Amino acid sequence: MANIFHVYHRVLRWLMKVAGVRQELVQIEPGTTMNFWVPTRNPKKNRNPPVVLLHGFAGNGIMTWQFQVMNLARNYAVYVPDFLFFGESVTDRAERSPEFQAEGVVKGLRKLGVERPCVLVGFSYGAMVGFRLAEMYPDLVAAMVVTSAPTALTESLSRVALLEIGYKSWSDYLIPNTVNGVKSLFEIGSFDFPALPNWIMKHYLEAMVKYRKEQAELLRALVVPDDFTISQFPQKMHIIWGRNDNLFNMQIAYNMKEQFGGETRLDCIEKAGHIVPMERPFIYNKYLKKFLRSLQTHQQ
Secondary structure: OOOHHHHHHHHHHHHHHHHOEEEEEEEEEOOEEEEEEEEOOOHHHOOOOOEEEEOOOOOOHHHHHHHHHHHHOOOOOEEEEOOOOEOOEEEOOOOOOHHHHHHHHHHHHHHOOOOOOEEEEEEOHHHHHHHHHHHHOHHHEEEEEEEOOOOOEEHHHHHHHHHHHOOOOHHHHHOOOOHHHHHHHHHHHOOOOOOOOHHHHHHHHHHHOOOHHHHHHHHHHHEEOOOOOOOOOOOEEEEEEEOOOOOOOHHHHHHHHHHHOOOOEEEEEOOOOOOHHHHOHHHHHHHHHHHHHHHHHHHO
């Protein structure tokens, strides 16, 4: 039997082309290549700010953001990178930090001709990379939408979250090696994950978990000491969260809203867990598009 995820990815490539994006492999530097989904139409003719969608750890860029791309690509220049060691993005360098991922994304965007300030939309791991990107390249980031992630995964926050879900390490949870591990990954990550046959879980392992060693190193580099300095971000920030997030609860979202201050808004989606962009895409897209329209109004 053909792997269902490989088959679906071919279908998805066609759907994305119809929606207005295509794949492009970008050589960041010798030994480092990143896969991007980029606009098929000339992005320079689009007056709206470019939108960069940063994916989580359990999937690549287009699997994570397919529903958002189909909803946004007609009116926005949408860019969806695969982080290094996800999808077709690889490097021979030894760095594994979120800052290194952010650097790769920015170099890729610039090679693709993105010069205008963009809007980052970061989910989970992608949001934590996005925070570092916004900090390192403030002139490139006009605003950021944060979903299901703290500004930094500190040691104490990591301990509490792992204790809540019953795992000893993030690698054990996020890089499963059994069918039951895949089931646990999605049952914990969602509000009401449907019962799926074991062969689908097995296909997930075969298709989506390719770089175990490197991804484990990414997760170790993600956790920072408790005295890690958290920046005050000059960008306009917006938070979208699942009410039933089992990894990072609503209190983290409330704390971030207070930290960001100003006009920061928090949209809470009921009956949604950690993977809220995939679990409740229509409601998520409604809040996301409302925020994007507010930026256009502000520019005018």
